[in-house]
Amino acid sequence: MSEGHGHAQGHGHGHGHAVSARADRKLLSGALALIVGFMIAEVIVGFAAGSLALVTDAAHMLTDAIAIALALLAIRLAAKPPAGGFTYGFKRVEILSAQANGITLLLLAAYFVYEAVSRMIDPPEVKGALVLITGVVGIAVNLLATWLISKANRSSLNVEGAFQHILNDLFAFIATAIAGLVVLLTGFARADAIAALVVAVLMLKAGISLVRDSGRIFLEAAPSAIDPQSLGAELCAIEGVVEVHDLHVWEITSGEPAASAHILVAQGLDCHQIRIRIEQVLAERHHLTHSTLQVDHATAATGEAHCSDAHGAVHRSSITDVGRAPDPASPAH
Numbered sequence: 001m002s003e004g005h006g007h008a009q010g011h012g013h014g015h016g017h018a019v020s021a022r023a024d025r026k027l028l029s030g031a032l033a034l035i036v037g038f039m040i041a042e043v044i045v046g047f048a049a050g051s052l053a054l055v056t057d058a059a060h061m062l063t064d065a066i067a068i069a070l071a072l073l074a075i076r077l078a079a080k081p082p083a084g085g086f087t088y089g090f091k092r093v094e095i096l097s098a099q100a101n102g103i104t105l106l107l108l109a110a111y112f113v114y115e116a117v118s119r120m121i122d123p124p125e126v127k128g129a130l131v132l133i134t135g136v137v138g139i140a141v142n143l144l145a146t147w148l149i150s151k152a153n154r155s156s157l158n159v160e161g162a163f164q165h166i167l168n169d170l171f172a173f174i175a176t177a178i179a180g181l182v183v184l185l186t187g188f189a190r191a192d193a194i195a196a197l198v199v200a201v202l203m204l205k206a207g208i209s210l211v212r213d214s215g216r217i218f219l220e221a222a223p224s225a226i227d228p229q230s231l232g233a234e235l236c237a238i239e240g241v242v243e244v245h246d247l248h249v250w251e252i253t254s255g256e257p258a259a260s261a262h263i264l265v266a267q268g269l270d271c272h273q274i275r276i277r278i279e280q281v282l283a284e285r286h287h288l289t290h291s292t293l294q295v296d297h298a299t300a301a302t303g304e305a306h307c308s309d310a311h312g313a314v315h316r317s318s319i320t321d322v323g324r325a326p327d328p329a330s331p332a333h
């Protein structure tokens with residue numbers, strides 16, 4: 001088909017995301033140093049006191065340190081520009097790291113449940129005073145680490161993963177300190193196992209949400225704030241749009257959504273102006289600033305598919321006459 005209007009419209013969408021990765025790195029490095037320092041102290045105290053509980057907890061601290069180190073590595077990789085075959089860059093390494101963090105939390109939770117249950121059945125002798133002291137020091141260290149990480153960019157799934165992990169450890173140390181106090185005052189050794197169970201449930205909760213959120217990104221699901229069905233209907237309601245199909249909304253990495261669609265516009269209208277309008281709607285209403293739109297003119301032959309392998313639903317304007325502008329009434333949003 002031939003159009004009379006010009007085809008030299010500006011096409012602008014930026015890839016600029018001024019995330020203060022350097023500040024995040026500093027904050028995470030500070031948290032990492034704190035945790036590694038405390039972990040070493042915990043190992044020394046644990047061996048000196050002959051306490052298996054403290055050594056086991058130190059092992060858990062080691063996984064925290066690895067999680068933060070991975071987060072730091074992911075931030076570094078995400079800053080690398082797109083090159084070669086990696087046309088999106090390496091931002092999704094962040095999501096891989098968040099998923100690894102989530103899986104680690106789930107595995108540790110399973111281990112703690114097993115350990116707590118066996119300790120409920122056969123409670124070992126617990127040195128309440130040492131548990132209490134270590135728990136209190138752990139609270140102080142984790143408060144500081146949590147505060148440092150909370151100042152970093154938590155809209156990043158990666159930093160959020162590290163934050164959730166450290167936040168859980170804060171609850172772990174509170175539970176440990178309370179258990180230590182109970183053991184010290186009453187000699188009730190099972191308090192230790194009960195505290196471990198509470199912590200395990202918190203870890204399960206954080207792990208599930210991290211695995212679910214990262215899984216959504218890997219499976220190219222739309223960001224949870226955007227419903228592609230209603231978005232398709234909304235785009236169809238834009239004046240001049242006859243049909244929307246092969247609509248995709250996904251996230252390149254957390255907080256960086258993208259969209260693509262095939263758009264059929266009524267014959268005789270300026271398809272470029274309509275595409276610009278669609279880009280505006282996507283950007284202003286849905287923060288979808290990265291869109292790829294294939295815009296074509298609807299043909300008179302109805303029932304003939306625009307393309308053979310479109311994904312998902314076909315959204316049509318309420319006016320089916322392709323020569324006319326469709327109903328301009330847009331749905332309430």
Ligand SMILES: [Zn+2]
Binds near residue numbers: 297
């Ligand atoms: Zn055109």
Ligand SMILES: [Zn+2]
Binds near residue numbers: 290
């Ligand atoms: Zn692009």
Ligand SMILES: [Zn+2]
Binds near residue numbers: 011013291
């Ligand atoms: Zn583009």
Ligand SMILES: [Zn+2]
Binds near residue numbers: 246262306307
């Ligand atoms: Zn198509």
Ligand SMILES: [Zn+2]
Binds near residue numbers: 310
């Ligand atoms: Zn498709």
